Amino acid sequence: MSKTRVFSGTRATGRLHLGNYFGAVKGYIDLQNDPKYDCIYMAVDVHTITTPYDHRTLAQATKEIIMDYLAAGLDPEKAVVTIQSLVPEHVELAFLFASIVSVAKMQHLPTFKDKVKQHPDNVTMALLNYPTLMAADILAYKTELVPAGLDQEPHIEVTREIARRMNDLYGTDFPETKRFATPAQYVPSLTGEGKMSKSVEGSSINLTDDLATIKKRLASCPTDSGKGSTIPEKGGVANLLTFVEIFQGSERKKSYEADYFGNGLRYGDLKAELAEAIFDHLAPIREKRLELEKNPDYVNKVIKEGAEKARAIASATLAETKRKMGFYVQN
Numbered sequence: 303m304s305k306t307r308v309f310s311g312t313r314a315t316g317r318l319h320l321g322n323y324f325g326a327v328k329g330y331i332d333l334q335n336d337p338k339y340d341c342i343y344m345a346v347d348v349h350t351i352t353t354p355y356d357h358r359t360l361a362q363a364t365k366e367i368i369m370d371y372l373a374a375g376l377d378p379e380k381a382v383v384t385i386q387s388l389v390p391e392h393v394e395l396a397f398l399f400a401s402i403v404s405v406a407k408m409q410h411l412p413t414f415k416d417k418v419k420q421h422p423d424n425v426t427m428a429l430l431n432y433p434t435l436m437a438a439d440i441l442a443y444k445t446e447l448v449p450a451g452l453d454q455e456p457h458i459e460v461t462r463e464i465a466r467r468m469n470d471l472y473g474t475d476f477p478e479t480k481r482f483a484t485p486a487q488y489v490p491s492l493t494g495e496g497k498m499s500k501s502v503e504g505s506s507i508n509l510t511d512d513l514a515t516i517k518k519r520l521a522s523c524p525t526d527s528g529k530g531s532t533i534p535e536k537g538g539v540a541n542l543l544t545f546v547e548i549f550q551g552s553e554r555k556k557s558y559e560a561d562y563f564g565n566g567l568r569y570g571d572l573k574a575e576l577a578e579a580i581f582d583h584l585a586p587i588r589e590k591r592l593e594l595e596k597n598p599d600y601v602n603k604v605i606k607e608g609a610e611k612a613r614a615i616a617s618a619t620l621a622e623t624k625r626k627m628g629f630y631v632q633n
């Protein structure tokens with residue numbers, strides 16, 4: 303029986319944070335460890351240039367993602383781990399897909415509108431094409447399952463639409479890709495508003511942060527008087543309790559809730575205990591990360607071999623697509 307193809311990626315904007323880890327990378331690891339799946343995971347550096355970026359640090363930021371992936375538990379013996387720009391077939395396929403996607407449709411996507419608000423002076427063709435490139439990432443491997451956070455659902459919907467339209471127009475056989483959700487598919491921000499995100503200052507904790515940084519980040523999470531008859535469903539307090547549940551379990555969360563309804567919840571103590579729990583939970587990842595930093599040759603080898611394996615598949619899909627679209631293709 304043939305295996306189910308899995309693809310996912312993370313933009314190369316520095317280090318992985320808890321949102322990336324719990325919302326996506328844990329799913330990558332679960333699927334890589336199940337022999338039913340054939341997994342490909344990339345640092346998607348071409349997507350990084352769709353918003354303002356620093357060309358002096360892009361290559362390093364890309365490698366940081368790969369090292370965080372490996373430290374978190376991605377295993378090159380079980381999954382392909384590499385960098386998107388080393389597989390140029392993605393960009394070519396994205397251009398072909400762009401020929402069947404309307405500008406109006408792309409302009410209406412909520413993710414596009416958010417980025418326009420964040421960077422009003424940088425509304426580029428590359429930004430408009432973001433979902434088309436993501437569809438190319440996914441469909442270059444005829445991917446059926448994408449482990450990713452809830453925020454990626456609109457993009458995966460676009461991917462399905464592109465697949466359907468390509469199949470109707472040109473007789474390709476792209477599958478209808480589905481998202482694979484982890485239990486924590488939406489990790490909240492430490493600011494009390496929205497999701498944890500690299501682009502929102504003070505909203506995130508990185509996988510390799512030290513204890514002092516984790517404490518500092520939690521300290522700035524907004525709270526309330528710590529007493530009342532209902533616990534807010536949104537905001538800083540709700541988010542802190544979500545983190546308690548993730549790192550310390552539901553029993554600890556319940557005991558804090560009991561304090562809230564009773565004598566009062568002491569947020570200073572909660573934050574100190576939670577910081578230690580997060581730091582301890584991440585210890586194996588930090589240790590592995592240090593080892594990898596001492597071994598750049600190994601990391602480079604993983605990236606190179608991963609790119610070779612990925613290109614073999616993506617170039618076959620590209621040639622097949624071009625042939626079906628009517629291009630002259632040499633065998």
Ligand code: TYM
Pocket residue numbers: 309310311312313314321322323324325326327346349435436439440448449450451452453454457486487488489490497498499
């Ligand atoms: P990116 O780089 O923003 O995030 C990488 C992954 O982390 C997930 N994630 C979260 N999950 C839960 N809660 C959060 N607070 C949180 N923050 C981030 C994201 O959902 C994502 O799965 N467009 C993608 C990158 C991409 C891609 C792809 C993903 C390009 N091509 C093909 C899958 C398949 C993005 O910007 O992810």
